Amino acid sequence: MILARDQIERLAALASLEVGEEDAGRLGHELARILDFVRELDTAVTDDIEPLTHPLELSQSLRSDCVGEPVDRDRFQRDAPQTEAGYYLVPRVIE
Amino acid sequence: MKWESVIGLEVHAQLLTESKIFSSTPTRYGAKPNTQAGLIDLGYPGVLPVLNRTAVEMAVRFGLAIGATIGRRSVFARKNYFYPDLPKGYQISQYDRPIVMGGALDVLLADGSVKRIGITRAHLEEDAGKSVHDLFPESTGIDLNRAGTPLLEIVSEPEMRSAEEAVAYLKGLHTLVRYLDICDGNMQEGSFRCDANVSVRPLGQRELSTRTEIKNLNSFRFVEQALAFEMERQIRVCESGGTIIQETRLYDSDRRETRSLRTKEDAHDYRYFPDPDLLPLDLEEGFIDAIASALPELPRAKRERFEIRYGLGAYDATVLTQSRELADYYETVAGTDGLDPKLVANWVMGEVLAGLHRDHLEITGVPIAASDLAGLLARIGDGTLSGKMAKEVFEAMWSGGGGADAVIEARGLRQLSDQGALEAVIDTVIAAHPAQWSEYQAGRDKLLGFFVGQVMQATRGQASPKLLNDLLQKKRHPPS
Numbered sequence: 001m002i003l004a005r006d007q008i009e010r011l012a013a014l015a016s017l018e019v020g021e022e023d024a025g026r027l028g029h030e031l032a033r034i035l036d037f038v039r040e041l042d043t044a045v046t047d048d049i050e051p052l053t054h055p056l057e058l059s060q061s062l063r064s065d066c067v068g069e070p071v072d073r074d075r076f077q078r079d080a081p082q083t084e085a086g087y088y089l090v091p092r093v094i095e
Numbered sequence: 096m097k098w099e100s101v102i103g104l105e106v107h108a109q110l111l112t113e114s115k116i117f118s119s120t121p122t123r124y125g126a127k128p129n130t131q132a133g134l135i136d137l138g139y140p141g142v143l144p145v146l147n148r149t150a151v152e153m154a155v156r157f158g159l160a161i162g163a164t165i166g167r168r169s170v171f172a173r174k175n176y177f178y179p180d181l182p183k184g185y186q187i188s189q190y191d192r193p194i195v196m197g198g199a200l201d202v203l204l205a206d207g208s209v210k211r212i213g214i215t216r217a218h219l220e221e222d223a224g225k226s227v228h229d230l231f232p233e234s235t236g237i238d239l240n241r242a243g244t245p246l247l248e249i250v251s252e253p254e255m256r257s258a259e260e261a262v263a264y265l266k267g268l269h270t271l272v273r274y275l276d277i278c279d280g281n282m283q284e285g286s287f288r289c290d291a292n293v294s295v296r297p298l299g300q301r302e303l304s305t306r307t308e309i310k311n312l313n314s315f316r317f318v319e320q321a322l323a324f325e326m327e328r329q330i331r332v333c334e335s336g337g338t339i340i341q342e343t344r345l346y347d348s349d350r351r352e353t354r355s356l357r358t359k360e361d362a363h364d365y366r367y368f369p370d371p372d373l374l375p376l377d378l379e380e381g382f383i384d385a386i387a388s389a390l391p392e393l394p395r396a397k398r399e400r401f402e403i404r405y406g407l408g409a410y411d412a413t414v415l416t417q418s419r420e421l422a423d424y425y426e427t428v429a430g431t432d433g434l435d436p437k438l439v440a441n442w443v444m445g446e447v448l449a450g451l452h453r454d455h456l457e458i459t460g461v462p463i464a465a466s467d468l469a470g471l472l473a474r475i476g477d478g479t480l481s482g483k484m485a486k487e488v489f490e491a492m493w494s495g496g497g498g499a500d501a502v503i504e505a506r507g508l509r510q511l512s513d514q515g516a517l518e519a520v521i522d523t524v525i526a527a528h529p530a531q532w533s534e535y536q537a538g539r540d541k542l543l544g545f546f547v548g549q550v551m552q553a554t555r556g557q558a559s560p561k562l563l564n565d566l567l568q569k570k571r572h573p574p575s
Binding site: 014016053054056058059060061062063064065066067068069070071073076077082084085086087088089090091092093 | 112113114118119120121127128129130131132133134135137145146147148149150151170175177178179192226227228230231233234235236237238239364366369371373374375376377
């Protein structure tokens with residue numbers, strides 16, 4: 001089974017990826033193969049099985065509500081492409 | 096055709112923790128941009144979230160207060176979408192296994208009736224950062240201080256039928272979260288935010304119509320205005336043969352209208368899945384019981400107690416129990432020996448609340464201590480002050496004049512309630528106006544006001560109004 005063109009476009013949009021003409025066809029094949037592989041799981045009978053949300057059989061541990069982690073803003077902002085007046089700058093987002 | 100509106104609210108309450116929900120950076124409001132955004136908040140690769148115990152306790156506290164089922168196992172999930180103020184590209188939230196399920200809030204309506212509004216669920220999640228659009232000419236600035244602040248999202252059933260009911264529910268919720276001390280309720284600063292889902296249907300129709308979602312409602316007034324506008328808009332569209340499109344709309348408080356936020360349909364495909372970085376949250380019975388046994392008196396119980404114990408009406412009791420601090424203030428004054436609880440209610444709801452509103456103060460910053468207000472009201476009770484003089488003393492105390500007795504002394508504001516002394520003044524006034532007095536005695540009732548005015552002038556307003564009236568009546572028709 002091959003993923004239709006509009007399905008590829010939708011996935012690309014959700015992932016914020018630009019997918020060119022020739023890539024779309026190749027990706028359609030590759031994704032379809034992955035889906036076929038995973039589809040084998042559909043044959044398993046899961047009627048009486050609690051959905052597994054985590055492979056480890058452990059519970060979340062909790063931390064005390066204490067402030068601790070230091071924030072070195074200058075250090076973090078060196079990793080960003082553009083900053084000004086303490087803000088991270090991104091291309092203008094119009095709402 | 097008669098129309099009915101169907102409203103459901105989603106409220107985001109920022110929880111009053113010191114640190115973030117999954118990291119240990121501070122949650123304080125108003126810090127310099129990005130000085131409270133650490134590695135985890137910024138979504139650096141390789142970091143792991145660790146859940147804040149206090150945030151969990153607060154969610155449980157809320158669930159118990161609305162009679163909900165507490166999820167003994169709840170699960171955190173990733174809600175995937177791209178926006179610059181969301182560094183990881185997903186928000187950690189809860190999806191099909193929230194921590195709070197079901198429950199209800201009893202809401203007091205303006206006509207004094209109580210309506211029960213169902214609460215579908217409440218779940219824990221992290222807040223996003225803030226985008227600043229007006230600071231840089233070419234770019235949007237991102238401040239991630241808010242990223243990771245714990246939120247409780249409280250989702251109501253679509254059970255409200257008017258803007259008034261929606262506001263009443265929202266106010267009830269606002270009061271509750273502050274009673275529980277889990278949220279400061281500051282709508283201006285965004286710690287208590289509301290989105291509304293609204294649709295209209297012909298009265299009598301059972302099934303729900305297409306709804307719109309209104310965002311950006313950061314005051315009770317805006318909620319009321321936006322809902323009223325949106326319901327009217329939808330009715331207009333339906334009556335002119337149009338159809339309602341499911342969409343998100345933004346409320347513009349300047350133009351008092353809602354506007355479509357043309358977002359792509361795709362934006363709503365969040366592809367939730369369990370967050371592999373977080374294990375399931377399992378709560379033991381002892382953990383929940385300990386929180387249950389520490390719950391404070393809740394607004395509804397307090398309101399009912401005020402009605403019974405102090406003989407107050409539903410409206411007064413509701414106003415006085417809006418916050419724990421106000422209720423405590425009232426109770427301290429009303430509990431003073433010899434004071435009439437109804438008189439105390441009138442003063443607290445009248446002068447005190449008006450003064451707080453005028454000076455933009457909270458009850459916690461009230462300039463007149465409860466014991467001082469009790470002292471003032473006692474001076475009305477014992478006849479030292481008339482109601483009018485008491486207001487003057489109150490104003491002086493409000494602006495730092497000290498206790499009631501000190502103000503009364505300093506201003507010579509003692510009510511003239513000595514019968515002999517007042518009679519002497521009245522006689523002088525009558526002697527000065529013999530013609531008017533004869534007319535008054537002959538039946539011109541209107542002249543009573545004239546004599547009251549003259550005596551008040553002569554006593555610099557200190558004559559006891561009640562005694563003065565009694566004496567004037569007695570002198571008008573002297574026993575023969």
